[in-house]
Amino acid sequence: MASVKIVLPGDIIDTRREEDTTQQESNVEDEATVIRLGPGLVQSSEAVSAVTAGVLHSNSETNRWWVAGNKRRYVAAVGEPVVGVVVARHGEGYRVDIGSAHDALLSHLAFEGATKRNKPNLAVGTVVYGRVVVANSVMDPEIECYNSNTGKSEGYGELSEGFMFKCSLGLARRLIDTKAPVLAALGNGVPFEVAVGVNGRVWVNAGSVATTILVANAIRNSEYLDAKQCRQMVKELLEKQ
Amino acid sequence: MVAEIGPSNIESAFLLEALKKGTRVDGRGIYDYRTLKISCGPTYGLAEVQLGQTRVLARVSCEVTRPFPDRPTEGIVLFNTELSSMAGFGLDSSRSSTQEVAISRMVERVIKQSRAIDSEALCILAGEKVWTIRIDVHFLDHGGNLIDAASIAAIAALKHFRRPDVTIDGEEAIIHDVRERNPVPLSIHHTPICVTFGFFGASGDMLVLDPTLLEEQVQVSSFTITLNSHREICALNKAGGIPLSPDQIQRCTQVALAKVDEVNEKIQLALKASTA
Numbered sequence: 001m002a003s004v005k006i007v008l009p010g011d012i013i014d015t016r017r018e019e020d021t022t023q024q025e026s027n028v029e030d031e032a033t034v035i036r037l038g039p040g041l042v043q044s045s046e047a048v049s050a051v052t053a054g055v056l057h058s059n060s061e062t063n064r065w066w067v068a069g070n071k072r073r074y075v076a077a078v079g080e081p082v083v084g085v086v087v088a089r090h091g092e093g094y095r096v097d098i099g100s101a102h103d104a105l106l107s108h109l110a111f112e113g114a115t116k117r118n119k120p121n122l123a124v125g126t127v128v129y130g131r132v133v134v135a136n137s138v139m140d141p142e143i144e145c146y147n148s149n150t151g152k153s154e155g156y157g158e159l160s161e162g163f164m165f166k167c168s169l170g171l172a173r174r175l176i177d178t179k180a181p182v183l184a185a186l187g188n189g190v191p192f193e194v195a196v197g198v199n200g201r202v203w204v205n206a207g208s209v210a211t212t213i214l215v216a217n218a219i220r221n222s223e224y225l226d227a228k229q230c231r232q233m234v235k236e237l238l239e240k241q
Numbered sequence: 242m243v244a245e246i247g248p249s250n251i252e253s254a255f256l257l258e259a260l261k262k263g264t265r266v267d268g269r270g271i272y273d274y275r276t277l278k279i280s281c282g283p284t285y286g287l288a289e290v291q292l293g294q295t296r297v298l299a300r301v302s303c304e305v306t307r308p309f310p311d312r313p314t315e316g317i318v319l320f321n322t323e324l325s326s327m328a329g330f331g332l333d334s335s336r337s338s339t340q341e342v343a344i345s346r347m348v349e350r351v352i353k354q355s356r357a358i359d360s361e362a363l364c365i366l367a368g369e370k371v372w373t374i375r376i377d378v379h380f381l382d383h384g385g386n387l388i389d390a391a392s393i394a395a396i397a398a399l400k401h402f403r404r405p406d407v408t409i410d411g412e413e414a415i416i417h418d419v420r421e422r423n424p425v426p427l428s429i430h431h432t433p434i435c436v437t438f439g440f441f442g443a444s445g446d447m448l449v450l451d452p453t454l455l456e457e458q459v460q461v462s463s464f465t466i467t468l469n470s471h472r473e474i475c476a477l478n479k480a481g482g483i484p485l486s487p488d489q490i491q492r493c494t495q496v497a498l499a500k501v502d503e504v505n506e507k508i509q510l511a512l513k514a515s516t517a
Contacts, residue, residue, distance in 0.1 A: 085249040125247065125248075125249050125253075126249070127249045127250070127251050127252075159251065160251065161251060162251060163251065163266065164249060164251060164252055203251075209255070209258055209259045209262055209264065212255070213259065213266055213268055216266070217267065217268050
């Protein structure tokens, strides 16, 4: 994983590793290593090919391979946290726009402590933070605003106050990482709350309007900056304030 | 499939609260343009404008045709816009929304009715052959304020364009290939530039210049003024929305005058730096 490998759609990926070839030859009849393909990779007969343009990543412990590409149109996938906007109310729940081709469905009961008698009352235009539970090419995606195993909200639910803005999917994925440099640098300077949706939407709430705008702009500007440049940019923004 | 979705409640509430304090959500001042980048070339008549997140591409081409029968000595100017789903969510090139038609008409009016292009100079043989100039504007990215970006792109493309040279020999017109003789520029009288303002608040007392997409969705009124470098007003456009007072219009005009000079300078620099 030393050098950066850029792939284009259609490139055939060689998933064997140089360190492992000796081992593989001896074990080839005993077991086949199972390779898990993540986003951007698809298996066609024997070969693995890339379907997105981006940087090829792999994880040797879990044998996962994926392509980290950058787009602005979101395709829903199960388990991902997303920020959505309620666009319609139905008897069964809400229809939420998460930026994908089809709006997602959010059931009335998919909230912490919700029962048939005690349903949340969200107006059209409310911003919610949820997790995708159903996402495939034939059905509308569905999201839930709580952890269905524990029954707790765990940060999901309605987001009130603050500000929401859109960014590219690549930046959103980097922000989800808790050690994202721009968030760490900002956290040292100002107190704020942030909810990152991998659908390219970020919600920010700092105490005042000016601080919220500062945090939002810092995050937006950090798209093409590395860690050191992020810290420098944040330092300059905080000093100007 | 997805219709035009309005802004979420916290986005509009935050935007209005920030405006009351005199700031905008992207940190600009209320009279600041976003970063404007104009690039012309590599072929003649191709101009791309980036105004913040908004990107517009304009392309000018020409063709020899018969003139309209009632205007035998004038060339023809055709104008076309394309707003496809590449530009943003909920946009579809097969259906023209009212917004797209309004933008298209606005920029067309600005170019044609203000007589920016000298149509008489496009005549080759009266009654038989004239140049038809075609301007195609493609909206690549909708980040708000498409009108301003489109007008800058269209004018930059027109100024950058070169048509084949023509010599008249009695009754015959010889159109020289671009490899034989250098192509000549169009005769542009003046450069009209649109400047758009958005108004907010119950009485429209808060205004911003060059609204972003979110600001456009939240605004209660929009006003576009078209000026050229000779300080002439080419067009005023205010379609619907809450009424504005004369001092508001005066204030906007003063601000627009300064901005138009800056934009014209940028266009000149882009034309000089062009790779064509």
